[in-house]
Amino acid sequence: MAHALELVDLVMHHPTPAGLLRAVDGVDFAVETGETLGLVGESGCGKSTLARCVVGLNTPTRGVVRLGGKVAGTARAERLERAKRVQMVFQDPMSALNPRLTIRQIIEQPLKVHGEGTPADRRKRVEMLMRQVGLGEHHLEHFPHELSGGQRQRVSIARALTLEPDLIVCDEAVSALDVSVQAQVLNLLTDLQKRLGVAFLFISHDLAVIRYISNRIAVMYLGRIVEIGDSESVWQNAQHPYTRALIASIPDERAKRGVSLLTGDVPSPVNPPSGCAFRTRCPLSQPVCAEARPELSAAGRLHSVACHFAG
Numbered sequence: 001m002a003h004a005l006e007l008v009d010l011v012m013h014h015p016t017p018a019g020l021l022r023a024v025d026g027v028d029f030a031v032e033t034g035e036t037l038g039l040v041g042e043s044g045c046g047k048s049t050l051a052r053c054v055v056g057l058n059t060p061t062r063g064v065v066r067l068g069g070k071v072a073g074t075a076r077a078e079r080l081e082r083a084k085r086v087q088m089v090f091q092d093p094m095s096a097l098n099p100r101l102t103i104r105q106i107i108e109q110p111l112k113v114h115g116e117g118t119p120a121d122r123r124k125r126v127e128m129l130m131r132q133v134g135l136g137e138h139h140l141e142h143f144p145h146e147l148s149g150g151q152r153q154r155v156s157i158a159r160a161l162t163l164e165p166d167l168i169v170c171d172e173a174v175s176a177l178d179v180s181v182q183a184q185v186l187n188l189l190t191d192l193q194k195r196l197g198v199a200f201l202f203i204s205h206d207l208a209v210i211r212y213i214s215n216r217i218a219v220m221y222l223g224r225i226v227e228i229g230d231s232e233s234v235w236q237n238a239q240h241p242y243t244r245a246l247i248a249s250i251p252d253e254r255a256k257r258g259v260s261l262l263t264g265d266v267p268s269p270v271n272p273p274s275g276c277a278f279r280t281r282c283p284l285s286q287p288v289c290a291e292a293r294p295e296l297s298a299a300g301r302l303h304s305v306a307c308h309f310a311g
Contacts, residue, residue, distance in 0.1 A: 016270060086168070
């Protein structure tokens with residue numbers, strides 16, 4: 001069976017006056033049908049740029065994006081086909097939803113663009129989607145500003161489901177919500193996955209949220225994946241010092257594990273360190289780390305890490 005998403009040597013570089021900004025610098029991973037892959041890392045590590053490449057908002061400098069086994073192209077017909085396979089839920093639902101349209105119009109719009117169904121069919125589809133995300137039909141004639149933040153994010157999820165995609169990319173989809181509402185939205189996503197079989201690429205800087213919702217976790221640092229594996233394997237047996245430091249940023253985990261917090265700033269993606277990009281902040285750094293960039297290698301069953309001194 002084809003992967004819902006497969007990235008092969010994905011690169012996204014941006015020319016700037018200071019030099020080439022390496023936002024995504026050679027990423028390979030796959031998201032299986034019906035699974036959730038959590039992508040975690042500090043702000044500025046390239047997570048959102050990668051997400052935009054997956055859904056087609058950015059055109060990669062190099063590399064391949066495959067959706068359902070097919071290469072995602074950039075021609076108009078290919079972009080329309082991509083929209084049926086992958087959709088995105090953004091961080092701020094207020095700015096992601098057109099304030100001049102009613103909720104009904106917002107959710108129905110993808111069906112109109114793709115010429116799907118009769119007006120009666122579209123009406124039934126919109127009403128069914130509202131029920132699936134836990135909202136009432138009475139919300140359909142409201143405008144986005146009349147709903148709460150959690151309700152607006154449910155509308156964003158309903159819109160993402162309209163064309164029955166195989167994959168939904170959630171880019172910090174709960175970080176703007178209150179903690180109690182976060183839990184409700186995460187539980188909704190989990191329930192929808194069980195019922196519909198949709199896959200999620202769930203992006204966050206919050207490793208606790210990533211652990212809660214993900215089957216597997218990928219850790220990103222300065223444009224590259226430094227560790228990837230089964231969720232509990234990465235959480236309980238993190239091999240990369242960066243992953244261990246991220247886990248230590250959670251107070252309860254820091255006390256249990258005795259790992260120090262990170263010091264220093266993330267290096268500039270315009271002028272990254274030679275060899276291992278993490279070496280300037282790493283407590284294990286040795287001369288070899290400046291000379292050779294570590295590649296992902298097996299650190300156990302279904303668990304890989306890019307570190308010269310893994311574990």
